[in-house]
Amino acid sequence: MKAQRPASSRDRLRATLFGSGAPPGPTRPEFWRSPLRGPWLTSVFGLVLLFGIPVMFVTGLLSYAAYNPDLAAVNDQTPDKGWLGFYLFSWPTDPSWLYRLNQGVHVTLGVVLVPVLLAKLWSVIPKLFSWPPIRSVAHALERLSLLLLVGGALFEFVTGLLNVQLHYVFPGSFYTLHLYGAWVFIGAFAVHIAFRVPVMVRALRSRRLRTELRVPASATGPEPLDGTGLVSPRPAPATMSRRAALGTVGLGSLVLFAVTAGQSIGGSLRRTALLAPHGQEPGKGPNGFQINKTAAAVGIRPADIGPQWRLVVRGPGYENTLTRAQVLALPQHEAALPIACVEGWSTDDQHWAGVRLRDLALMAGFRGPAPEVFVESVERGGSFGSTVLRANQVRDPRSLLALRVNGADLSPDHGYPARIIVPANPGVHNTKWVTRLTFGASS
Amino acid sequence: MRRLPLTRLRDRYGASPLHLLLVLCSFALALYAGLKLLKGNPIAVALWFVGAALIHDLVLLPLYTLADRALQHLFPTPDSRTPQAGAGRVNYVRIPALVSLLLLVVWYPLILRRVPGYRVTTGLSADSFLGHWLLITAALFAGSGLCLLAGTVRRARGRKPPVHKR
Numbered sequence A: 001m002k003a004q005r006p007a008s009s010r011d012r013l014r015a016t017l018f019g020s021g022a023p024p025g026p027t028r029p030e031f032w033r034s035p036l037r038g039p040w041l042t043s044v045f046g047l048v049l050l051f052g053i054p055v056m057f058v059t060g061l062l063s064y065a066a067y068n069p070d071l072a073a074v075n076d077q078t079p080d081k082g083w084l085g086f087y088l089f090s091w092p093t094d095p096s097w098l099y100r101l102n103q104g105v106h107v108t109l110g111v112v113l114v115p116v117l118l119a120k121l122w123s124v125i126p127k128l129f130s131w132p133p134i135r136s137v138a139h140a141l142e143r144l145s146l147l148l149l150v151g152g153a154l155f156e157f158v159t160g161l162l163n164v165q166l167h168y169v170f171p172g173s174f175y176t177l178h179l180y181g182a183w184v185f186i187g188a189f190a191v192h193i194a195f196r197v198p199v200m201v202r203a204l205r206s207r208r209l210r211t212e213l214r215v216p217a218s219a220t221g222p223e224p225l226d227g228t229g230l231v232s233p234r235p236a237p238a239t240m241s242r243r244a245a246l247g248t249v250g251l252g253s254l255v256l257f258a259v260t261a262g263q264s265i266g267g268s269l270r271r272t273a274l275l276a277p278h279g280q281e282p283g284k285g286p287n288g289f290q291i292n293k294t295a296a297a298v299g300i301r302p303a304d305i306g307p308q309w310r311l312v313v314r315g316p317g318y319e320n321t322l323t324r325a326q327v328l329a330l331p332q333h334e335a336a337l338p339i340a341c342v343e344g345w346s347t348d349d350q351h352w353a354g355v356r357l358r359d360l361a362l363m364a365g366f367r368g369p370a371p372e373v374f375v376e377s378v379e380r381g382g383s384f385g386s387t388v389l390r391a392n393q394v395r396d397p398r399s400l401l402a403l404r405v406n407g408a409d410l411s412p413d414h415g416y417p418a419r420i421i422v423p424a425n426p427g428v429h430n431t432k433w434v435t436r437l438t439f440g441a442s443s
Numbered sequence B: 001m002r003r004l005p006l007t008r009l010r011d012r013y014g015a016s017p018l019h020l021l022l023v024l025c026s027f028a029l030a031l032y033a034g035l036k037l038l039k040g041n042p043i044a045v046a047l048w049f050v051g052a053a054l055i056h057d058l059v060l061l062p063l064y065t066l067a068d069r070a071l072q073h074l075f076p077t078p079d080s081r082t083p084q085a086g087a088g089r090v091n092y093v094r095i096p097a098l099v100s101l102l103l104l105v106v107w108y109p110l111i112l113r114r115v116p117g118y119r120v121t122t123g124l125s126a127d128s129f130l131g132h133w134l135l136i137t138a139a140l141f142a143g144s145g146l147c148l149l150a151g152t153v154r155r156a157r158g159r160k161p162p163v164h165k166r
Helices: A007-021 A039-066 A098-123 A137-164 A174-206 A242-258 A267-272 A324-329 A357-363 A391-395 B004-013 B017-038 B042-074 B091-111 B118-122 B128-159
Strands: A311-315 A318-322 A333-337 A350-356 A373-377 A386-389 A400-405 A419-421 A434-439
Touching (some): A039 A242, A098 A242, A098 B042, A137 A174, A137 B004, A137 B017, A137 B042, A174 B042, A311 A357, A350 A357, A357 A391, A357 A400, A357 A434, B004 B017, B017 B042, B042 B091
Parallel strands (some): A311 A434
Antiparallel strands (some): A311 A318, A350 A400, A373 A434, A400 A419
């Protein structure tokens, strides 16, 4: 980095270099008038993102692992992942709210960070137009890296926000775009941290937050002119204090949290999620909890789940076809488990009743520890008509082929005649309208 | 003498060799993931990615800056030498408007009913979001109005000549 010079000689240097060289308009530093812009303000937003973004990244990677994509091709929405799946592990079933928490944090935090991200971008806008556009090879590479950083960040936020609202306008599968986009972004993020953390620490130390929060708008002036290119050399009078600017961003985050978090917290707080996709209850009674996809949405016909419906249980050299009455006649067990979706919403524990998957494995001939199971639905098309559950999921005594919920038969929208429910499993892997279970097979 | 080539690199390159190594490392990772990202629909994905990088800086920022300038024109900030005369009045409109627009930017597909499959997929009504947003917006402006009123009252009291002077 360049040596620090006194501000005055630096200003003169700037004036000589930029004042005459840069074309009129945003490329001139004096075009930007806000007295609030400066390294301190940028660093406050940067500090929030420095902690928030890694949480987003890690919860995102965990969510991918929760699908057990390394277990079977049908579980993997991104089979091209290559080494990006290096960290995958067998997803646990304990605690049963693990996926609920993970996705609630991932999506809610993403929503809450939107104002901080936008404020950060606002605060560094003069840098986009800095003149000359390229000063050296290093500067050119850094700007390219910033394209990956800013493009990557907004690409991730936009695809995420659109996906949770079921607005599938992005060019491809959400899983592909969001996972690979995250990896394109994270490298640029790491580089940005490495280069900017020293600047951030210096800027944060330059003024105390508590002192700054006491300064009214009338006494708010620009930060000292420095080499960062963020401070306006021709500041307009402040219309707002830094406290008000930070407060506005904080208020934005708070309001977004208030109208969103209820869809992940559930219970009576769900109604507070006034703008979130799953802030209302779909109905009353035992089956009146959140639905990921209704029977109508995935083309379930009455005949598919009528009296002709059969459950086929298979193992090596074994096949048994059962009616619903026969499945009901098997030993029934209960489990209180939530439904949690990749989209961030979830339900409280529902009281499921049905046959333990490990009992069905025993029926299929597995006398020792139960193996994985290939689950098939009568669903037509769609990405999640079939899934493979790992052995640890099958062996958990709370993992059921559920027939009833909250004391009533499953409704068609919740998977009647029978559905999978496994603790801490992503919602789409709790397959509904199950028609065939093949134990010991991964496809 | 041993440091000389590095110094020369720094002069020509514009930063330390560590800078170059870090950037190249991140580019390699970005390329590895980026090739997978672009597979299938390379042009559209590239457009989305670059578009995402520019949408705030070249579209949103000019729009909200112009809107803000217009607002400031309506409620000009008084000269800084007389800060008491309603300084920052513009913020009582600016802040609730900003929060309301923020909600719209984040949740616009639901608020503006851009999701045709929402109802059939979730079994939930898509009709409530616009109404909720409008009511929240009303509440934000109402709250801001109360703050303005409280501030005006406080200032008016503060300006009264003190009765009991010690």
